[in-house]
Amino acid sequence: MQLLKGQKVDITKGNNISDITFSFGWTTTNAQMGIDAAAFLLSERGICERDEDFIFYGNPVSQDGAVTHAAAAQGDKESLTVFLSRLPQQIARIALTLTIYEGEQLNHRMKDVSGPYVRLQNRQGGEELYRFDYGSDLTEETAIVVGELYRHNGEWKFSAVGSGFNGGLAALCVHYGLEVEGTGSAEVAAAAEAAVPAEPQQAAATDLPAVPPVEAEPAKNVLSSIDLRKRIVQFTLEKKQLTGVRARVGIVLDISGSMRNLYAAGVVQEVVERILAVAAKFDDNGSLDVWVYDNEFSRLPSVTERDFGQYVKTQILNNRSIHKFGRNNEPPVMEDVIRKYTKEDQEDTPVFIIFINDGGVLKLTRKVIMKAAVQPIFWQFVGIGYSDFEVLEGLDNMSGRIVDNADFVHLDRIEQVSDEELYDKLLNEFPHWLKAAKEKGIIRA
Template sequence: MNLLKGQKADVTKGRNVRKLSLHFGWKTTNAAMSIDASCFVLSDRGRCERDEDFIFYGNPVDRSGALAHASLQSHDRESVTITLDKLQPAAAKLAFSVTIHEGEKLGHAMKDVSGLYVRLVNADTGEELFRYEYGSDLAQETAVVVGELYRYNGEWKFNAIGSGYHGGLEALCTSFGLELEASGSAAPEVAAAVATPAPLSTIDLRKKLVQLTLEKKKLTGVVARVGIVLDITGSMQTLYRNGTVQEVVERILAVACKFDDNATLDVWVYDNHFSRLPSVTERDFSDYVHRQILNDPQIHKFGRNNEPPVMEDVIRKYTEEDPSSTPVLIIFINDGGVVKPIKKVLTASSVQPIFWQFVGIGQSDFEVLKKLNTMEGRVVDNANFVHLDDIAAVSDEALYDQLLNEFPSWLQAAKAKRIIRS
């Protein structure tokens, strides 16, 4: 089965797969170009917690003996084999990458590489389960996150990503919580040997990814205020307590940092009540969810959903308390069906400089949100909906691409109707 970019596939569900091999292949006409495949073993925080959890030819076996890297003498260039039942319980996700050694320094880039693929093979039987061909959209990037193997409901799934990064190995190590202290000319094994846990967050790398997305969407130079509305109904308890919501806040903060002159993200939470929270910035986002939400007894938590009151407060903030024609981007996180009266709120706010990007997470029906694009009676189409089964499994680049997909067309329509200034 050939996978498409962004597609998720069941690896173990319905199959007897004890040992899985990922075989990587590529072609290049430049014999001087050195390309390497590697694997990052990540915790449920999305971080590589120890140096030994970075698996590549300089560190070919992990501490549990579950993973093994190998160079191959065939069409497949390298492989990573995983004995699934040997993986440490803390291994929530495995991220697989391909990098060009010293790409920026030597002037090598992914545009010089062709035929990039990964094959997922049942290592016990030799059966090829999936094949993912990627890289046709890459140019100056020097690293690729090929895909992720992650746990979901007790089974393993594969997410076909194929997202390019600038900065090569160092950028990926930073992204996954490792910091390279060696000079840029150091060999990969030397760099990995001196890797230490990064004291800083991945916010800087995420801002770079947002910037790349803005360039793709022709949004560079656009100024906007950014807010996030977080569902805090009963079904969201696990996501609040396991760090997923904190991670969402950090990921959206990167968007605010690139759009907002003040680099500030406005925050609301709601169930059948709502709370407007202190805005978050790069200076104080660490542990924001615990400090400002979970540890605050004044905030109503884990009730039923009622969206219109919080939406009306969002409108009130941007049109009455702090009015401006500067566009507003609201990321609205919801894990279940919204109430139908949101249609009335959306219609009334279609004359305001506010765009609502709804994000449905989980496996609810989202009947109302799915019909947003066909809603009538609005001056402009001021809302969009994307559905993500497991937001924690979606790469930053894929998330930003989807969140900002409809925003440019709304900007054009809002300018045409003089809702926002040109």
């Protein structure tokens, strides 16, 4: 059934529906334009009572698991799934939104977006219940309240809103009672300043309660990017039954010549922060050990939540003692990793190494991995870019090891991979190695 702007429909009344998925789609002529779907979980007062009630790609799961965000399939772009039975009673409405990333700064507007829609589906059966095409009346706006899922007389209904906002995600956050940090993370700030709605949001009918004013509400701080990422890591650990596991975490960063642009663009700094969130959950000290290498290598000071902000710039790019942008040579840095954890800082705690490389790995790397199979170290190789990864792709076919101590994932554009997907891939093989290493006595059970 096609919905019209302002129309309201029953979701649960008379229907056997307990979980509903909202699948969003759109088309843009500008490949550089970023568009994101999000959900604000609102109380009777029409605001997010907690920062955690803002669900988006940087915070993809609500604390109770009732609302989840994910990349969509089958032609859709993103999806938000609501498990109605899990929603706490204090959640009265869920506002579903679409925003243009940094639309105000980049001058990207809704007039540059064509065919935005949302499909309402019964998650269990997959059948489409309703479809709402919206936005044809919008031009300069940078955000839309697409619709609202709300309680009415003990049932759930949906209102097709389609109202535009100026000010992007920041305006929506303020509108729903959240404060955007002026220098906060890109995940939660699509504009640097709060703006007012392009048009006042009105209840679509008498059975949808009006939103009371929220100007007097005390401001709340949006979670920092590292806090959000730690929550995603925790969710991943629970999914993979890794809660309570202690491990030392290290990252090895390729700094050969082909990586120069990724360092300059801030991609490597972002990678360090994303991996730091893993270390914060695994390591008692919450620190991430760091190496960089080209044809030489350097062991750097560990990074923590207190000092990660400019780590790549201060500790790597501005450090003249580090050899940079030469050719790649993996075995020496790998030997130093082994030396640190098995001789210098020998402990019973297992080691999880994330090895970032953009291709052209030396074949001798496989010999080091083979030799290191008896050590309490798991090597998670991450290939980025479009180069040759033949050596790393053959890791799973290496025979003769006491345990399979390495894995490889290829991510063409790691900066475009969501945190949820990244952590899922990074932690996919680690639990299998832990089990095998314990059975072989490599690490203590």
